[in-house]
Amino acid sequence: MKIHGHPHRSIEADHPRRIARIVDQTFLPHQVAWRELETMEDAAEAIQVMRVRGAPLIGATAAFGLFFALRDAASDAALQHAYETLHSTRPTAINLRWALDRVRRVVLPLAVEKRADAAWNEALGICEEDVQTNHAIGKHALELFKAIQAKKADPTAPLNVMTHCNAGWIACVDWGTAISPIYQAHDAGLNVHVWVSETRPRGQGASLTAWELREHGVPHTLIVDNNAGHLLQRGLVDLVIVGADRVTAQGDVANKIGTYLKALAAKAHDVPFYVALPVSTIDWTITDGIRDIPIEQRSSREVTHMPGLNAEGLREEVLITPAGTQARNDGFDVTPAALVTALITEHGVFEANAAALAKLK
Ligand code: MRU
Numbered sequence: 001m002k003i004h005g006h007p008h009r010s011i012e013a014d015h016p017r018r019i020a021r022i023v024d025q026t027f028l029p030h031q032v033a034w035r036e037l038e039t040m041e042d043a044a045e046a047i048q049v050m051r052v053r054g055a056p057l058i059g060a061t062a063a064f065g066l067f068f069a070l071r072d073a074a075s076d077a078a079l080q081h082a083y084e085t086l087h088s089t090r091p092t093a094i095n096l097r098w099a100l101d102r103v104r105r106v107v108l109p110l111a112v113e114k115r116a117d118a119a120w121n122e123a124l125g126i127c128e129e130d131v132q133t134n135h136a137i138g139k140h141a142l143e144l145f146k147a148i149q150a151k152k153a154d155p156t157a158p159l160n161v162m163t164h165c166n167a168g169w170i171a172c173v174d175w176g177t178a179i180s181p182i183y184q185a186h187d188a189g190l191n192v193h194v195w196v197s198e199t200r201p202r203g204q205g206a207s208l209t210a211w212e213l214r215e216h217g218v219p220h221t222l223i224v225d226n227n228a229g230h231l232l233q234r235g236l237v238d239l240v241i242v243g244a245d246r247v248t249a250q251g252d253v254a255n256k257i258g259t260y261l262k263a264l265a266a267k268a269h270d271v272p273f274y275v276a277l278p279v280s281t282i283d284w285t286i287t288d289g290i291r292d293i294p295i296e297q298r299s300s301r302e303v304t305h306m307p308g309l310n311a312e313g314l315r316e317e318v319l320i321t322p323a324g325t326q327a328r329n330d331g332f333d334v335t336p337a338a339l340v341t342a343l344i345t346e347h348g349v350f351e352a353n354a355a356a357l358a359k360l361k
Contacts, residue, residue, distance in 0.1 A: 001169040001176075001183070002215060003032055009131075010057050010170050011064070013124055018071070020064045020123075024051045025170060029211035030309050037061070040069035040082050047089040047096070050202070054171020055245045055281055056130050059095030062086045063123035066103045067116060074115040079104065091294040092254055092332045094246040094283045099126055130173040133278045136346040138180030141241065141276055144342075144349065145185050145192070148238050148272065158193040158219070159185070160238045162228060165199045165256035166208035167243025167276065177276040178241045179212065181344075186218045194220040195237060197228055199256055201302040201329060225258050229265040240266045241344075244277040249361075251337030251352030252289025257330050263339040272341040275352070279345050279360060287354070289334040296331035303327035 002008065003023075012021045020037045026049065027033040035051060037043050043065030046052050052061045069082030083100050090096060103122045107115040149159045161182060168179035175183065185192045194213055199205035206222055213220040223231065231237050240262055246254040253259070253275050266273040286292040304327050310316040321327070340352035350356045 001174060001212065004215075009127070009174050011052065011060055011127065011173055013064075013127070018067075018120060020061070022046060022052050022061070023170065025053060025208065026051055027315075028170070029207045030315065037064060038068065039072075040065045040085065043068060044086050044089050047086070053204070054166065055093035055095040055243070056134075056172040056177070056278060057170075058090065058093050059099035059280065060123065060126050060130060060173055062089075062096050063099045063103050063119070063126050066100060066107075067119040067123050070107065070116040070119045074107075074112045076108075079107065079115070090296055092245045092296045093281075095278075095280055098280045102126065127173045130278070131175060133280075133346040134169075134172050134175035134177055134180045137177055137276050137278065137344055138175060138184045140346075140348055141181030141274065141344045142184045142188070144272075144274065144344070145181055145190065145239070149190060152238065156191065158191045160193050160195060160236055162195040162197065162231070162237045162240045162262070163209065164197045164205065164225075164228075164240075164242045164259050164262055166204035166212070168209055168212040170208050170212060171243065176212075177243045177278065178274075179209065180276070181241070182213075182218060183216055186216065192218065194218060195228070195231060196220050196222045197225050197258070197262070198222060199258060200225055204256065225261075228262050232265045232269045232271055235269075237266075237271050239272045239274060241274040241276055244275050244281050245332055246289070246293050247275070247277055247282045247343065248286045248289040248293070249282070249284050249357055250287045250289075250354045251340060251343060251357060252287075252293070253335045253337070253340055253343075253352070254289060254293045254295070254332050255335065257333050260333040260335045260339075263335040267339050273335075273339060274342055274344055275335075275340055276344045279347065282357065282360070284361060290336065293332075293334055295333070298329045298331045300327035300329055303329050
């Protein structure tokens, strides 16, 4: 997508130097800061402190991380050490394991001296596929958008789409998952408006989705997360679309904390609740998402403090609670399949149940 009118991806390969460059998302939306990743440790740190975040981009970054490790030492032991280090960065997004398994599967049978090149090519392949996959997801979802628009009492009125967290191009390599159809709808001249939920505590909606949509010129309105139920109740939302970090074989969906509440409210008011995801986000090894999906516990400081720009335009973090307040910070929640209207993948639209998903496997 574009930054200040110039096409970019969230992670870009520098072929001559064989390094990767990322948009450091901890500086957004106030500054576009590019950062070079040159070592496995750089990649692991970027995932852990969320310079890169979003399931597909976490996977792509980890793939480059394995390349860096194999460039420096390509023995089985070195590969296993790098795999474990990268895999331990964050627990919920399954794309991390998917990408690490994919690169390891390719390089393990190879002679040690061939492994780094193969890992580099696999990381590039994961990036290229991500772009194609997300564009395809957008195309399938766009048909659903158009069908809902056509059924509106006034089809010329804006199609009001609600989203949660950031599942845009900055969470992937390009296009995004849940945001891809919004770009395609806007570019196709559909009158689309987005309710952007701020997504406490880290504000992925307020700082990243609002930034992306502004850069692309898509009409949007920021809301606090707690405003969502009220808008759904008042008929001001035509559909909800979110991304996913892990989807089980029966269609249970893990996504950013707060997604489950939106699914409950959407169901209560009969508003379609869609989940957009690449097939790489399906964990075929588990069925019961509420029981088996690991939920990341992040620092309570993310809840008790808020970052932003102060009056001098400098980044600052402020305490918003009484000092010493105890806080809990679950990073994700699980929406049971029964609350999901449909799963939108690169291969089309599927019901969120085991029988439908089995066709995808
Ligand atoms: O903690 P984050 O910012 O990595 O959480 C991201 C999300 O929950 C996204 O919705 C999900 O990863 C899909 S990104 C296409």
